[in-house]
Amino acid sequence: MVNYMRLLRSLLPMIALALALAPGLALAAGLAPGAWPMHQRDGRHTGQASSSGPTDPQLAWYFLTDAPFTAGAVIDAQGTLYISADDGIVRALHPQGHELWKRELKTAVHATPLLTDRGELLVAARNGVLYALATTDGVTKWSFATGSDLLASPAVASDGQIALPAESGELIILRPDGTEHQRHRSGGAIRSAPAVGADDVVYWGADNSIAYAGSLGGSLVWTSLLDAPITAGPVVAADGTVYFFTSKLWALDGANGGVRWQTDLGSRVLSTPALATDGTIYLTTEDGRVAAYTSAGSLRWTYQTGGSLRTSPIVGANALVYVSAGDSLVYVLGAAGNVVGTFKTLDGVWASPALGADGRLYVGGRDKRFYALREGGRDLGQSPPDRLGGDLLRDPATGKVYVLIDGARRHIPDPGTQLLLRLTSVSKAATPLELVRYPEGLPLPTLKTGSLVRSAHGPVYALQGSQRVWIASLAALIAGGYQWDQVQTVADRVMGSLPLEIEAGYLVKASGAEVYLIEGGKRRWITTGAVFAARGYRWDQVHFVSDADLGAIPLGDPIS
Structure with a gap:
């Protein structure tokens, strides 16, 4: 008792x-709610999607532009897509692929935009100007000229302040209205997007081989000298570890910048890696490899693609890894590094992918096409939010019967439990791809x-x-x-x-x-x-x- x-x-x-x-709560203050509001989805740059992506990607639609893509797409809560091609034309696309509006900036855009909770799309352009475009019609709400090339995406803090990296080596902190607050000066160009960790500490790396941590209030928190110019990262882990990348993978203590460990990669990393919920670090290298490392720095697996990699991998809620590559393929890799599926474009792909809440994979290619990729397999019904239901899957090898819940398959332990739960539909034999598409979760009681x-x-x-x-x-x-x-x-x-x-x-x-x-x-x-x-x-x-x-x-x- x-x-x-x-x-x-x-x-x-x-x-x-x-x-x-x-x-319901938004993803984070300052950042617009949505499936993919910024580079690598969140301020820590984990690249973790809230939805499961396709196992067998097939074309849903494509939008043809006049220029290739280097910048990734962002997606708002309604599924509207915001894309920017290399010719500086920014577009909003309906989830079904038709154009809602476009805005010509007359300058190249190579960095993924960012959606704020103020209804603004922040676009960092090669002419050194950060544009805040209204998401409703593309009209400029404000702009800020840095006087320096902008190569990487901005980040936003919980209070709406913006951290803008510049090739001049300055990390410029802007207020939400676009007015300048302060500048952190580095000794080299900043070529990768800054990340935001706990207490709105901003992390960034520069060409002078130094990793930085700074507060939005003005002072540097720490610096750490690495072995070579920092070409990718940072990524912030849940335990406070901050990962930076050269031709090595560096794990730094987020509190003081001390080196926890380092490991040689054999080739440079040119774009922000991804961080899975289990702590696995997925990265791409200049020589075309996709690699997975543990949070202790041990290599789990590596996969060699057919071209150079300069894009960021992302991770679906189904633990699949999505990589767009220079060999014109978009890869779907399993947690063991096995190829689950591919989609072939007409040219190399230099833009990083994004995953929508609808489970579609979005990416722009050098072939001037922006692709929406859907699941190529059967459209199976999942359980609604209030009860169990939808389609039942049967593993032909084991005979186990599963119900689908939030992208995972949950084993029904026996026929009696199945009847009590009113799961009366006839089970369908699962294909090998469907067993990958719906990873096995905890069994039902x-x-x-x-x-x-x-x-x-x-x-x-x-x-x-x-x-x-x-x-x-x-x-x-x-x-x-x-x-x-x-x-x-x-x-x-x-x-x-x-x-x-x-x-x-x-x-x-x-x-x-x-x-x-x-x-x-x-x-x-x-x-x-x-x-x-x-x-x-x-x-x-x-x-x-x-x-x-x-x-x-x-x-x-x-x-x-």
Whole structure:
């Protein structure tokens, strides 16, 4: 009983309710929300996508321009694509590939733009000017002339300040409105995009072989002398390690710049590498190799392409690595360095790829085409957010049956569990590519009559027959002959798949933030957390149900 009460006290129900009722959060302050708002997606330059990309990339559409591409694309929350070709024409494209607007800058653009949360597209041009274009129509909202060539993408801090690298060796800090705040002066040209770490510390490297860390407030935090001009990076790991790249891979302590380790690569790295969630560093080299290194500097694998590599690799949520190469191919590589799929363009590819929320891979080529690449395999249905469902996959080699959840396949342990979860569709034999496309995640829990289940902050249920029955108190749990250590915590999707007989007085919610009281045969929305608390409700009394089960109950008057 003591353990049970301690657990109840730890639930902090009102905090959980406040989080559930709160709107979604943006990726980071200063940066526009979206699938791919900047070079390598985030301020740390991890190159980690929030979506899974194609395993067998096939052409969805292409947009033909008058110039080749060096700069990568950025993508906003609506899926609008912003691209800039080498001729300085910046375009906004609809997700289906037609032009929304274009703006001629009359100067080359080689750096990937950046989307801010102020509705601006920041474009660093070769004429030394940073342009802030309105994302709605491409009109210039402001511009800042540096007097120096701009070779790399800017970065943005949480307060909206902009770190702009210049070939002159200056890292120029601009306020969100484009006015100058200060300058950090390096002893050599800055050819790679700066990264932003914890507390808005900015990291950058220069041709004078020095790695820098500086605050937006004005002072340098540290410098570290490396062996050669810094040609790529930095990338900031979650543990504070900052990676810089020459013809070596350098791991520096983000707090003081001390060298944690270094390893020889045998060739220069010309574009920012990617960092997977497990700490693996994926990099490309000038001599055409894609390589994977552990966070301790050990080589995991290497793959030789047929041309020079000057683009950044990226990593999908399915752990696949995407690389655009000088041999005209876009590669899809598995976590072991194996080629999963390729797509051939008409010329070399010098622009880095980007992944959209729709799972499409986007990249511009030297053939003057901007490509949208879709999954070439079957379009399989995944589980909706409120329950398990969609298509079931069967591994022909093992006979295991899986349900698809958020880009991964989750093993259904037995037919009884499958029936309880209402997974009644006939399983489809998976192809080898589909087994790669949907990596195996954790198995679903084994469920049977008599099982006890609860969601992370919800009530406890006993499975009886084909339904879950609420156990409303600890006394009822003990009276039923159960013990607390028999309770399994399951995901909301699993809970939403287990039928519940909804009775008057129940508090219920589905995949949305709203909590309802069942009263008079209707569901009444409890409009605020304060009302919820004033009525003496607790979060562990709220039942999670599927959207369909909730929608079947008529809507009554709100409670406020």
